[in-house]
Amino acid sequence: MTRHLKKVELHCHLEGAAPPSLTLAQARKYNIDIAAYLKDGAYVWHDFASFLQCYDKISEVYKTEEDYALLTETYLGELASVGTIYSELIVSPDHGKRIGLGADAYIAGVCEGIRRAEAANGIVARLIVTGERHFGPDSVVGAAEYAAKARNPLITGFNLAGEERMGRVADYARAFDIARDAGLGLTIHAGEVCGPFSVADALDVVRPSRIGHGVRAIEDEALVRRLAEQGTVLEVCPGSNIALKVFPDFAAHPLRRLKEAGVRVTISSDDPPFFHTSLEREYELAASAFGFTDSEIDELTRTGLEAAFVDEETRKVLL
Numbered sequence: 068m069t070r071h072l073k074k075v076e077l078h079c080h081l082e083g084a085a086p087p088s089l090t091l092a093q094a095r096k097y098n099i100d101i102a103a104y105l106k107d108g109a110y111v112w113h114d115f116a117s118f119l120q121c122y123d124k125i126s127e128v129y130k131t132e133e134d135y136a137l138l139t140e141t142y143l144g145e146l147a148s149v150g151t152i153y154s155e156l157i158v159s160p161d162h163g164k165r166i167g168l169g170a171d172a173y174i175a176g177v178c179e180g181i182r183r184a185e186a187a188n189g190i191v192a193r194l195i196v197t198g199e200r201h202f203g204p205d206s207v208v209g210a211a212e213y214a215a216k217a218r219n220p221l222i223t224g225f226n227l228a229g230e231e232r233m234g235r236v237a238d239y240a241r242a243f244d245i246a247r248d249a250g251l252g253l254t255i256h257a258g259e260v261c262g263p264f265s266v267a268d269a270l271d272v273v274r275p276s277r278i279g280h281g282v283r284a285i286e287d288e289a290l291v292r293r294l295a296e297q298g299t300v301l302e303v304c305p306g307s308n309i310a311l312k313v314f315p316d317f318a319a320h321p322l323r324r325l326k327e328a329g330v331r332v333t334i335s336s337d338d339p340p341f342f343h344t345s346l347e348r349e350y351e352l353a354a355s356a357f358g359f360t361d362s363e364i365d366e367l368t369r370t371g372l373e374a375a376f377v378d379e380e381t382r383k384v385l386l
């Protein structure tokens with residue numbers, strides 16, 4: 068049981084955390100047919116590409132500022148109920164534009180959800196704006212410009228997600244330059260679908276303090292040493308990695324080997340209902356599948372707080 072342990076989550080896509088029951092209620096409200104993507108209370112996909120497709124499709128049932136406030140408040144409430152004190156949500160203003168709501172209203176709804184959850188449960192949350200590779204480099208630059216200009220104190224980071232096999236990191240360098248110049252924390256999905264080269268590219272081009280996943284760095288010993296020496300924090304999502312077949316099972320998952328090699332690691336749920344997981348289950352797995360003791364699990368949480376994209380004053384209160 069890890070219910071008593073304080074928890075932190077650095078890597079969770081907001082729409083990817085949508086409870087199937089809420090998504091179904093939204094679909095009914097707007098009369099949208101999502102039967103092909105949500106069956107018997109579970110999201111339907113079979114590989115990384117169809118997962119991304121399903122993700123984009125079910126996101127379309129969240130349409131208004133209030134829908135986003137409700138989604139955010141619901142997920143953060145769930146996190147708080149299992150002892151989570153801090154959460155970073157990956158959000159896509161582009162998505163707000165695509166559904167015709169607009170980026171500002173999308174972000175305003177999410178921020179309202181954060182305020183409600185903090186008032187109700189004390190949980191602190193921040194936002195990481197993400198670009199999606201499969202929408203192309205121009206849209207990623209647009210997302211970075213949005214994050215840079217928003218001057219919203221809750222937007223503290225920038226990320227690159229989506230189809231990892233599309234383009235090389237260098238194609239997205241300008242977006243990260245914009246985000247870096249604006250003082251945002253930088254993280255990037257790498258070493259999940261693609262091999263160690265994508266992690267090396269990310270380190271060379273983006274110089275991020277954190278990497279989303281990064282777990283396939285284990286295939287290159289020198290790269291693991293580099294991550295350890297630089298103190299780069301990996302946002303590891305073991306349940307997601309097994310669901311997407313990045314590794315065949317937990318015994319083959321490198322979380323413990325990375326930690327023992329001196330790499331700074333944290334654990335997160337990524338897109339919890341899509342991957343039949345939750346932050347609580349990831350903490351349970353840390354104990355049951357990886358054999359971490361309570362104090363080792365506390366170290367993962369502490370690393371998360373140290374690497375959080377949050378102001379120093381708030382960090383001190385949380386630590």
Ligand code: ES4
Nearest residue numbers: 080083228229256337338
């Ligand atoms: C994602 Cl697991 C994962 N990887 C890349 N992009 C994503 N967007 C939502 N979940």
Ligand code: ZN
Nearest residue numbers: 228256279337
């Ligand atoms: Zn992710």
